[in-house]
Amino acid sequence: MNEITQLVVDQIGFEVYQLSESALTLEFGNKIDVEISRTISNLNQAIQAQPFIGYRTTVQAYCTLTVFYDPILVLTSKLNGNNCVEKIVGYLKLLSTKITSTTKLITTTITIPVCYGGDFGPDLEEMATLNQLTTNEFIALHSAAKYKVYMIGFVPGFAYLGGLNEKLFSPRKAQPRSTIVSGSVGIAGRQTGIYPLNTPGGWQIIGRTPNKLFDSKCIQPSLLKAGDSVIFKPITIDDFNSYPKHSDAD
Amino acid sequence: MQIKILKPGILSTIQDLGRMDFLSQAVPTSGAMDTLSARIANKAVGNPDDFAVIEFTYAAAELETLTDVLVAYAGDGAILSINGNNLPSERPLFIPKGNTIKLKNNPDGARTYLSIVGGWAAKTVMGSKSTYLTAGFGGHYGRSLIAGDVLSNDPITSQLSKTMIKKLKSDTPKFLNWSIPKTLLLSSNRKVIRVFPGREFSKFNGLSITNFFSSTFKIAVNSNRMGFHLEGNLMLQRKKEELLSTAVAPGTIQVTGSGNLILLMADCQTTGGYPRIAQVAAVDLTLCAQLKPGDSLQFEDISTEDAEILYLEREKELNKLTTAISSRF
Structure with a gap:
């Protein structure tokens, strides 16, 4: 043993x-x-x-x-x-x-712009209705919380975030999508997260960030790391389009 | 030195010994599935062990030498040949420009590694040249090799490699009459895989544990570089408990909700939430890499201490090999 x-x-x-x-x-x-x-x-x-x-x-x-x-x-x-x-x-x-609870822990807070709803968040309306909220209320609650990155796993740069408001809990999709575009922001059960790469997935998609969550060419390829805090900031489609375009490929 | 891929085979990628330093960002280790064969192919041409090699899956690939090359191969997925003449493995091979090398089926295994003096040139991404297909980075433009790809070597710095070229240079394919004794490093029964208990081992019921060590498992068809699905007796927990995701590694044997086994391999996720019944001893993970869908295997129980000792002995033997090869030239 x-x-x-x-x-x-x-x-x-x-x-x-x-x-x-x-x-x-x-x-x-x-x-x-x-x-x-x-x-x-x-x-x-x-x-x-x-x-x-x-x-x-x-x-x-x-x-x-x-x-x-x-x-x-x-x-x-x-x-x-x-x-x-x-x-x-x-x-x-x-x-x-040598470690005590007073040991100073370095934490970083990262703000992630998100364009909610529309083509970027095809499940927003359905999830708002399911939770008896308007889409604006749903967005306000999702972007009001400060989330904690508990861990990075699943695929490169994928953050497991804690701190989702219970009014936003949503079931996984019965039928996973074959491709979810990188940058998509989703909810599954009590979790919310961002897809760093184009992958199949069963989360409810409520928006998309123009930020790149994973870039193999960066010194720190993953935008987020365990221990970080995350805030989502709602942006318009025009704001979204003003960010530089990026592709997954090297 | 240059070669051109004429036929890529089923799956051919550039790999080295993997990408260890970005696991915290969920970047898989990747690298050669059979690290022992990859290292021996490198040693055979005087390279350091961690240089980039081509990993061929099964046979059917073909390549042409666009220049004179000094290469070596190891692994049991294919036998290399020129004009119907087999080339011996685990030793340096001088192949002049204009030859077509064909990979012929070898029923013994699944993967074959081709090294070249200086290592295959590819961009280093996050400290490694290994290809990770899911995210499309590393290796040859982040993808598997296709017909028409031209691959070159990096500059040759090893004095041993330079001496090998000088000694073997010829107008026809040339090699010496000795090889690296790879089989001496492996246990005699390659279908018996040694494992030590995983963290959740004691959560499984007695019958499951008995079956785990006494019955055989078969590699399922949907197995790949991420992991092997194993068909056989189901492993049942005494009490079903939800686990939180935690770190896993190549060699970890997970048990799915239905009781089936998944053996994680080179491209596996860095974290997982399934209970872990066992961990394959690192020295035997290279044997797993040579198993094909349909092959059977059995597990044998060893302690973590014994696994560590086996690992250290293997490393010692590999070090000795490096010295032995130098003395040949």
Whole structure:
């Protein structure tokens, strides 16, 4: 069986398990929670600020942080332990004592312009009706909230956002669309999100942003990252058309 | 050095050892499915392991040498031939300008890797030359190879590669009478895949776990670079629980809502929400990459510690190979 190690950071306990020969996952329970997410972001930033030898990258999710590493470099490093897990757990123990809830977390707020309804948001009217709202009320509620990026997953640059007003909860489409245009803003259940690439999808589409959510040529290809805050700003079709056009292709 | 693709085959893409540094932005690792074969093809021409190679899926591809080339191939999806004469794998091959190389069916596997001295030239995107088709970036213009594509090598910097060219240069295809002993690195039964328990392993009922390790599974037709669907006994949880999405990796074996297995491969998503019953040992993931739809496999239980030891031993052997090849030239 997997050896499970228990640790504490910022008064929140977590378990460590091995995902692969080159990755460990730190698991903080199994629920969506702003405080847990904040603690994970905190630890994530601490690891990146003081990485161990052999560190490659991290993947933050709702209640996990996965640390990827080069096993050879970790094993030949001076960290204490007989194998990669022991060495990295030792490093995490030391690191976690330095993190408290007062540790300053760097968060970025990103405003995303959205042209709601019309051809860009074919499901807006139906979802407004379903929720007994006018389309304007629907747009106002959607653009009033400050959303939190819990994680990036599914396809490059896709952000799982938390904080959708419950008046806007909408079921998935019974029949997924074969193509959803990149930049489309959608709702599925309690989630809202933006499609970064042209992909098939079953979300209700309520608008589109002219911003590029993922650009493989940028230093940070994904516009959003875990821990960021997001605000949607309604724009007109004329505003939309004044943004520079972009294509998915390289 | 240059070659032209005459026939692309089913799926041929440029790959290296993958793109590790953008997983946090949900960019998949990609890279060669069978990293061992890709590395051996590179070593065989004096390249570093992580240079770009062409990954051919099955056979039927054809290419023409537009200049003299020094190439090598490894992997079990095809046998390369010129005018009906088979070319040996896992060693440097000097092929003069104007030859047509055909990929003939090899029933042993699925994927074949072709290296060239200096590595195949392609734009580096996010630290890697690997093609990721879903988002259309990396490799040869973000797509799979098509007939008419002309591919070149990057400048040759390795002294060993230069020496190989000098020694093998000839008017006809030429190669030495030795090869890299790749089979020595692999376990004898290539249909037995070693795994260690995944995070949700203990959530499955006893019968499912017994079946997991004692029955065989078949690779389904709808398998691709993202993952393999496995047909066989269903894996049932003792109590159904909803999981939140978390990181997964190539080699992760997920169980879908209906109890079917999905083995994640090179182009898999970075996160997933299905319970993970097991993780394939990295050293055996290269064996999985050579399985075809219809092939059967079995899982064998090992510990995470043993998986790590196997990984380290494999790396040690590969390092020794590099030294051994240099001593030949």
